[in-house]
Amino acid sequence: MAELQLENISKNFGSIKVIHDVSLAVQQGEFVVFVGPSGSGKSTMLRLIAGLEDISSGTLKIDGQVANDLTPVQRGIAMVFQSYALYPHMNAYDNMAFGLRRHNMSKTEADAHIRDTARSLDIEQYLDRLPRQLSGGQRQRVAIGRAIVRQPKLFLFDEPLSNLDAALRVNTRLEIAKLHERMPDTTMIYVTHDQIEAMTLADRIVVMNHGNIEQVGTPMELYHNPVNQFVAEFIGSPKMNIIQDENTVEKTGVRPEHIELVADGQGQWRGKVEAIEELGAETLVFVRLPTEELVLVRVGDDQSVTRNDMVGLAPIEDKILRFDRDGGRC
Numbered sequence: 014m015a016e017l018q019l020e021n022i023s024k025n026f027g028s029i030k031v032i033h034d035v036s037l038a039v040q041q042g043e044f045v046v047f048v049g050p051s052g053s054g055k056s057t058m059l060r061l062i063a064g065l066e067d068i069s070s071g072t073l074k075i076d077g078q079v080a081n082d083l084t085p086v087q088r089g090i091a092m093v094f095q096s097y098a099l100y101p102h103m104n105a106y107d108n109m110a111f112g113l114r115r116h117n118m119s120k121t122e123a124d125a126h127i128r129d130t131a132r133s134l135d136i137e138q139y140l141d142r143l144p145r146q147l148s149g150g151q152r153q154r155v156a157i158g159r160a161i162v163r164q165p166k167l168f169l170f171d172e173p174l175s176n177l178d179a180a181l182r183v184n185t186r187l188e189i190a191k192l193h194e195r196m197p198d199t200t201m202i203y204v205t206h207d208q209i210e211a212m213t214l215a216d217r218i219v220v221m222n223h224g225n226i227e228q229v230g231t232p233m234e235l236y237h238n239p240v241n242q243f244v245a246e247f248i249g250s251p252k253m254n255i256i257q258d259e260n261t262v263e264k265t266g267v268r269p270e271h272i273e274l275v276a277d278g279q280g281q282w283r284g285k286v287e288a289i290e291e292l293g294a295e296t297l298v299f300v301r302l303p304t305e306e307l308v309l310v311r312v313g314d315d316q317s318v319t320r321n322d323m324v325g326l327a328p329i330e331d332k333i334l335r336f337d338r339d340g341g342r343c
């Protein structure tokens with residue numbers, strides 16, 4: 014259980030400022046995902062919250078108390094990293110048990126708790142194994158289990174899925190979503206550069222760019238109502254199309270799923286089909302406009318179109334977004 018307040022937090026490394034005056038309130042039990050491109054400051058934010066880096070200026074409050082000078086343990090935090098960070102010479106059980114003494118748990122109590130947690134993560138049968146005898150996904154579940162048994166107030170994840178292959182990543186993502194359901198009072202903060210993880214896990218997403226927050230909102234708020242071109246292009250896969258107006262400095266933003274392919278001569282734009290990617294359930298069609306811009310259209314598998322066809326592009330009117338020269342919403 015923890016409520017978190019970041020008030021005008023900044024972080025400098027020497028003379029370089031990497032976090033600029035960030036403010037954010039996180040409710041108890043909320044799952045908040047920080048997302049942004051490489052170098053945007055996501056991991057630094059998480060490390061400041063964890064107490065692994067000093068805050069240069071501003072105030073961090075946990076449950077209303079100033080926490081700037083508290084150690085990670087005093088903050089009641091558990092962290093799961095991309096690299097698992099398990100002790101290599103200890104088996105899975107001992108990795109989970111390590112440090113529990115500090116949490117005032119008797120040996121019997123700790124044992125029951127570890128076995129319960131292991132069962133819920135489906136790693137009960139691996140408790141005797143050393144980390145090197147486990148697969149990447151199993152290791153990550155041990156690392157998550159080790160964090161759970163400490164009953165943290167605040168659960169922090171730093172790109173926990175990025176070392177896993179695609180299938181395992183989807184499974185572990187579901188595990189983490191279930192974990193959040195089972196621990197509804199535990200606040201979770203999760204860092205990723207993967208917007209699909211952000212969309213599927215978050216109650217609210219924080220989009221970061223150059224050490225600033227661009228927007229905070231629910232996944233659907235960000236998808237349907239991004240405040241600027243940066244957020245519009247970052248959220249959603251494949252990426253939103255941005256098309257320069259012919260007569261003004263403004264740009265039109267429209268998602269690939271919000272454009273229809275129509276006959277040449279109809280629709281708002283015309284262009285030549287340059288490539289077609291058939292993915293089974295959907296097909297991606299790349300259309301080159303006379304201005305050289307490449308527009309991606311997502312169509313069902315019932316649409317027949319051939320390379321080099323001239324086609325019209327008809328955006329769904331109420332899904333169109335308009336951006337000014339600097340990428341702000343018009």
Ligand SMILES: Nc1ncnc2c1ncn2[C@@H]1O[C@H](COP(=O)(O)OP(=O)(O)OP(=O)(O)O)[C@@H](O)[C@H]1O
Pocket residue numbers: 026031049050051052053054055056057058206
């Ligand atoms: N210890 C450090 N000393 C100096 N600069 C640092 C240090 N740690 C991070 N930085 C800089 O701070 C900025 C933000 O880094 P950070 O790791 O928080 O970004 P990120 O969004 O997590 O990126 P990635 O997705 O690549 O991990 C980067 O420009 C980075 O070079």
